[in-house]
Amino acid sequence: MRLENANTVDYLVVGRDGGYAAVLLDDFQGSDERLRLGLLQAKIVRYLDFIESGEAHSRLDEMLGRPVDRRARVGIQIIAMQPLGQLGERFLQHVTQAAQVESVLVSFEVRPLDPSGETSPPAM
Numbered sequence: 001m002r003l004e005n006a007n008t009v010d011y012l013v014v015g016r017d018g019g020y021a022a023v024l025l026d027d028f029q030g031s032d033e034r035l036r037l038g039l040l041q042a043k044i045v046r047y048l049d050f051i052e053s054g055e056a057h058s059r060l061d062e063m064l065g066r067p068v069d070r071r072a073r074v075g076i077q078i079i080a081m082q083p084l085g086q087l088g089e090r091f092l093q094h095v096t097q098a099a100q101v102e103s104v105l106v107s108f109e110v111r112p113l114d115p116s117g118e119t120s121p122p123a124m
Contacts, residue, residue: 003028006042009050012060019073020060021107022047026080033085040078040088044095044106047076051104075105083110 002010002025011023024043028036050056051074060068076099084092096106 003036003039003043006039006046009047009056012056012063013077014060014064014068015073017073018069019075020056020068021075021077021105022050022056023077023079026078029081033087037088037091040091041095044076044078048099048102048104051076052102073105074103075107078106078108079111080108081110081112084108 002008009022010025012020013023014020024040024047026036026040028039030036056074057068057070078092092106092108099106
């Protein structure tokens with residue numbers, strides 16, 4: 001399960017406008033919302049560290065073979081297999097507000113698995 005691996009950034013996507021997002025795949029299956037939120041929190045903290053430390057820019061510079069605009073729009077896109085419950089919605093509001101302080105946008109969308117059994121990253 002990708003969500004359990006807090007030290008891995010699942011995907012990096014670059015938009016046409018030069019902005020980028022670190023994509024987090026929430027593949028949690030089950031009914032224990034507190035466990036799910038704990039896993040999400042750990043992974044979101046890692047993603048924020050990845051962005052704030054400059055590691056994301058360095059990786060993108062390498063991937064693209066050119067420098068990335070350090071003023072570009074930055075986001076964390078959470079793609080989940082199932083919706084959040086009430087507690088999860090409150091958690092997401094808190095995370096979104098905290099990330100905005102660092103100029104990081106957070107988005108959440110529910111997307112079912114594709115036929116291969118994977119949740120594909122979005123285009124930005």
